[in-house]
Amino acid sequence: GREMAAWARAVRGLLLDVSGVLYDSGGDGGVPIAGSVEAVRRIKASGLKLQLCTNETQATREKFVKKLQGMGFDISVAEVTAPAPAACRILKERSLRPHLLVHNDLVPEFAEIDKTNPNCVVLGDAAENFTYANLNEAFRVLIGMEKPVLISLGRG
Structure with a gap:
């Protein structure tokens, strides 16, 4: 099996930016970055806590999360810091x-x-x-x- 570094075993959660990390924004509302939907699924399946950060100031978190869910991301409002x-x-x-x-x-x-x-x-x-x-x-x-x-x- 693969060896995991000691520091990696100590990690309890991840803090990720959204724009440019999970999706590329564009005129059509944005598109998921290749592999990002699966990466979020794997992070959550691993038991790590996940918190997403955004500087979004033109939509409520509810609307922002609906947009991300529409792209295939399994996330909730509680997982978004804005x-x-x-x-x-x-x-x-x-x-x-x-x-x-x-x-x-x-x-x-x-x-x-x-x-x-x-x-x-x-x-x-x-x-x-x-x-x-x-x-x-x-x-x-x-x-x-x-x-x-x-x-x-x-x-x-």
């Missing part, structure tokens, strides 16, 4: 009420968050919502605060 749920944890921990400047499809990720009388701004890939009027509204929230808080769901 910016919006991480931001929601920070908002709750710090009692922040955001003004959202994000993509419409991402808004459901913030359903449990109080957004009345905003005391911060959450900025994401807002696509068609990234307008002068919406930027001005977010700016007004920030300049009205003594210590402005801006949470970005990505770089930039």
Whole structure:
């Protein structure tokens, strides 16, 4: 049989990026990278924990997982770490009420968050919502605060 390195026996789980690792994104929504569906199946069958990371900010995790399942991946929402749920944890921990400047499809990720009388701004890939009027509204929230808080769901 094959020898397994001692460090490999100590591995309990894997953390994988999605785009460029499991699938190549493209105009048609993307295609799985050769062997990736089988690799995920084998990882899960081995008993290793699997967590996927994405910087997806234009879709809820539910929609993102459905897309991956449609490509043949056996994954669940609980196995995906994304910016919006991480931001929601920070908002709750710090009692922040955001003004959202994000993509419409991402808004459901913030359903449990109080957004009345905003005391911060959450900025994401807002696509068609990234307008002068919406930027001005977010700016007004920030300049009205003594210590402005801006949470970005990505770089930039």
